[in-house]
Amino acid sequence: MSTTAPKPISARNGVLIQQRQAKGWGRGRLAAEFERLGRDLGLSIPSRSAMEKAIYRHETGESHVTDTIYVRLYCAAFECSPHELFGGLAESPDSDAPEFHLTSNKFSPVYVGPEVVARLAATLPVEPAIVEQVECWSTRVDHPRGECTLYGFPWGCLVYHIKEPLSKDSVADVAVWRHGSYPRELEWTDQHVKSLLGGSRSGPEYVFSAFWVHMPKWKGEQLVTAMRLLCAQKTLLDHGDEEPSRPHAELVEQAFMRDGFSDPRILEFGVSGISFGYASWSSVAYHPLEGRRGLPQQTIVDFEIIVQSLWCFCHHVRSQIEAGRDPEVSDGYDWRWLRGMTSRLTNARPRESAQHVAMRITILQSSELQNHLNATLEILKDSSERQQRDLC
Known part of the structure; x- marks a missing residue:
């Protein structure tokens, strides 16, 4: 009868595996990303081969991710919080930490x-x-x-x-x-x-x-x-x-x-x-x-990208007005199109989460894009109506 102690059962970190696979990366590719991020963040990191082995141990559960450097690398590579990747295993930062x-x-x-x-x-x-x-x-x-x-x-x-x-x-x-x-x-x-x-x-x-x-x-x-x-x-x-x-x-x-x-x-x-x-x-x-x-x-x-794009369009239209010219826009991007875009940005969708609605409304309000859209819409509508009257 063997007296050898049973090997502890290790718990795989399925979140790390899913995040890596979602990127389409193997462990070697993730190690290369760690190498790049380490340079960008000014971290003293192990060799790429050593990091690839560490990634294997972290994913299979042979070792937990307790090293602050690896916590930072994983969070940066996957754009996730420590809690999301490691639950309670990662130590909570405190106000005495030297960096954030x-x-x-x-x-x-x-x-x-x-x-x-x-x-x-x-x-x-x-x-x-x-x-x-x-x-x-x-x-x-x-x-x-x-x-x-x-x-x-x-x-x-x-x-x-x-x-x-x-x-x-x-x-x-x-x-x-x-x-x-x-x-x-x-x-x-x-x-x-x-x-x-x-x-x-x-x-x-x-x-x-x-x-x-x-x-x-x-x-x-x-x-x-x-x-x-x-x-x-x-x-x-x-x-x-x-x-x-x-x-x-x-x-x-x-x-x-x-x-x-x-x-x-x-x-x-x-x-x-x-x-x-x-x-x-x-x-x-x-x-x-x-x-x-x-x-x-x-x-x-994504929301900021669309907000900044529409802000830029509105600024282009209003710049023409402020320069004393009638606004000119390309076919298909008149006041009716802008009315549709305004509705798309400002109205909640049936399956949209409350957090997403709150984020969208807050950013629209703080950026004043809502007012910008409404004013630009009125400018384009007024210009279109005057052009129609001139044709008559």
């Missing part, structure tokens, strides 16, 4: 006209895409700092989406980084538009941000304050400074962490016990507490 980890999503739109969008679809390696039930195309673009996808919408707008993983010490650190990154992004997108369309074309006029917080360093009211500050980062900076002072910004942040921070222009769409979600004129910030019960990051990204 988030993904920066930047959106930068430019109006080029329907004909140009159609021409680019024929000359670039694009793929058909659906964003918020709207048909468009997308293509990956090489970017010096992050992952960039260019979207083309048939009403004449291009939208750049630039995604970067970040590890920062404080919200002040993010604010200083963003202050410097916006001019760089505008210059880069301007040069890219010129490379596509010729030197006379101008690029996007602004950049909008959405921050997805994977692993915060705060708890309780301090986490609420941090999420609100991510939507109002200029509050931490000296106005007019070309080179903002990070030490000064951190002092301001510390005061807000002690006393709290609120602003009536920052609107909330999180759900108690599930997520923190805030939106303002300049940013959106979201942190899921309960994994799959929260909104997926791509849901917020």
